[in-house]
Amino acid sequence: MGLYSLRRCDPxxxxxxxxxxxVVGYAYIFAFLMVKQWAGLSPSNVAATYVPKxxxxxxxxxxxxESKTQPLDLSSMKAEKHTVNTQLLIQDSHIHILMFxxxxxxxxxxxxxxxxxxxxxxxxITAAFAAGALDFSGQWLMKAGLGGFSYLTIGAGWLMTAxxxxxxxxxxxxxxxxxxxxxxIA
Amino acid sequence: MTHLRLSGGAALAVPALLFAPLHTxxxxxxxxxxxxxxxxxxxxxxxxxxxxxxxxxxxxxxGRIKQMASYTPHDDQVKFYYGTDSDGALTGTVLFPQxxxxxxxxxIGLTLRPDGSVAQVVVTKATVETKPWVEAAIKTGFLDxxxxxxxxxxxxxxxxxxxxxxxxxMPTFYADVTAKAVQRGLVLYQVLFAPHLPGQGS
Numbered sequence: 001m002g003l004y005s006l007r008r009c010d011p012x013x014x015x016x017x018x019x020x021x022x023v024v025g026y027a028y029i030f031a032f033l034m035v036k037q038w039a040g041l042s043p044s045n046v047a048a049t050y051v052p053k054x055x056x057x058x059x060x061x062x063x064x065x066e067s068k069t070q071p072l073d074l075s076s077m078k079a080e081k082h083t084v085n086t087q088l089l090i091q092d093s094h095i096h097i098l099m100f101x102x103x104x105x106x107x108x109x110x111x112x113x114x115x116x117x118x119x120x121x122x123x124x125i126t127a128a129f130a131a132g133a134l135d136f137s138g139q140w141l142m143k144a145g146l147g148g149f150s151y152l153t154i155g156a157g158w159l160m161t162a163x164x165x166x167x168x169x170x171x172x173x174x175x176x177x178x179x180x181x182x183x184x185i186a
Numbered sequence: 187m188t189h190l191r192l193s194g195g196a197a198l199a200v201p202a203l204l205f206a207p208l209h210t211x212x213x214x215x216x217x218x219x220x221x222x223x224x225x226x227x228x229x230x231x232x233x234x235x236x237x238x239x240x241x242x243x244x245x246x247x248x249g250r251i252k253q254m255a256s257y258t259p260h261d262d263q264v265k266f267y268y269g270t271d272s273d274g275a276l277t278g279t280v281l282f283p284q285x286x287x288x289x290x291x292x293x294i295g296l297t298l299r300p301d302g303s304v305a306q307v308v309v310t311k312a313t314v315e316t317k318p319w320v321e322a323a324i325k326t327g328f329l330d331x332x333x334x335x336x337x338x339x340x341x342x343x344x345x346x347x348x349x350x351x352x353x354x355x356m357p358t359f360y361a362d363v364t365a366k367a368v369q370r371g372l373v374l375y376q377v378l379f380a381p382h383l384p385g386q387g388s
Contacts, residue, residue: 034215053261056248056258058248058249061243061244061248061262062242062244062245063246064244064245064247065241065242065244065246065247066241066244067239067240067241067242067382068239068240069237069238069240069384070237071235071236071237071238072237072238073236074223074226074227077222079218079221079222080222082215083291085286085290085291087286087287087288087289091290
C-alpha cells in the first residue's frame with residue numbers, strides 16, 4: 001500500500017485534519033497550564049515533584065527526638081510542594097502513555113500524506129512516538145532517585161511540541177497549497 | 187494569496203510555540219479542600235500567636251509510634267502548629283497527618299485541645315478522583331464524631347453512625363481512611379508533642 005497525498009485529498013479530509021490538529025493544540029495549552037501549576041517548569045521543580053524523599057531508616061535516626069520551634073506567620077505560610085508518589089505515577093503512566101501512542105499514531109497518519117522525504121518523514125514519526133515514552137521514562141528514572149532525568153522529561157516535552165508544530169505547519173502548507181495537482185480546496 | 191494563507195497558518199502555530207514546554211509532566215492533581223493556614227487559623231480562634239514546632243523523630247519515639255499506631259512514618263520530621271493566647275498559654279495544636287491511598291494522597295487537619303483531645307477534624311487534601319467520595323463522606327457529619335477522642339481511643343467508633351449501604355463503598359472507604367489519619371495524628375501528638383507541651387519546659 002502506497003502513501004497518500006493530503007494535498008490531493010477531498011476538502012473534508014483536509015478540514016478534519018486541520019481541526020484535529022487545532023484541537024490537539026488547544027488541549028496542549030491546558031496541558032502546559034497544568035504542568036506549570038502542579039510540577040513547575042524548571043528542572044529543579046520537576047525533580048522535586050518526582051524524586052522521592054529518602055525513606056526513614058530506623059538505624060539512621062538519632063537516639064532521641066529533637067525539636068525546633070519558631071514563630072509562625074500564617075499569612076506567609078507556603079503551600080506544600082505537590083509530589084507524585086509511585087501509585088500516582090503508575091496511574092498517570094497507564095493513561096498518558098496510551099494516549100500519547102494514540103496521538104502519535106494519528107499524527108503519523110497525517111505525516112504519511114505530507115509528501116516529505118522518507119528520511120525526514122521517518123525521523124518525525126520516530127520523534128512522535130519517542131517523545132511520550134521518553135517523558136515517562138524520565139519520570140520513572142526520577143522516581144528511582146535520579147533527579148537529573150528531569151532534563152529528559154522536559155526535553156521530551158519540547159520534542160513532543162516540536163513534532164506538533166512541524167506537523168501543523170506541514171499540514172497547513174499542504175492544505176493551503178495551490179497548483180495543478182493540488183486538491184479542489186486549493 | 188497563497189502567501190497570505192501560509193502566513194495565517196504560521197500565525198496559528200505561534201501560540202503553540204509560546205506554550206512549547208507542554209508535556210514536561212502529566213500529573214493526577216491533588217485538590218486542596220482547605221489550605222493548611224486556613225485550617226490553623228479557623229480551628230485555633232483564640233490564639234494570639236502561632237508557632238511551628240518541627241520534631242525530628244528519634245529511634246525511641248519511632249519504635250513507640252510503630253507500636254502504638256501500627257505504621258511507620260514516611261518522613262522523619264513531623265510538623266506541629268500551635269497557638270498561644272496573650273498570656274502564652276497553649277490554646278491548641280494542629281497537625282496534618284497524611285495517608286497515601288491507591289488513589290493518591292489524603293490529608294486531614296487534626297486540631298487538638300491542650301489536654302490532647304480532638305477539637306476538630308477537617309479534610310485538607312484529596313485528589314480530583316477522590317474529592318466527590320470524600321465530600322460525600324463529609325456531608326454525613328461523621329467528622330464531628332471524633333471530637334473528644336484521645337490517643338488510645340478506638341477512633342473507628344466515629345464511623346458507627348454511618349449508613350454504609352446508603353453512603354456507598356468509596357465514601358465509606360474514605361471515612362475509614364480519615365479514621366486512620368486521626369489515629370496516626372493522635373499517636374504522633376502523644377509521642378512527639380505532649381511530653382514537651384509549650385509553657386511547661388522542653
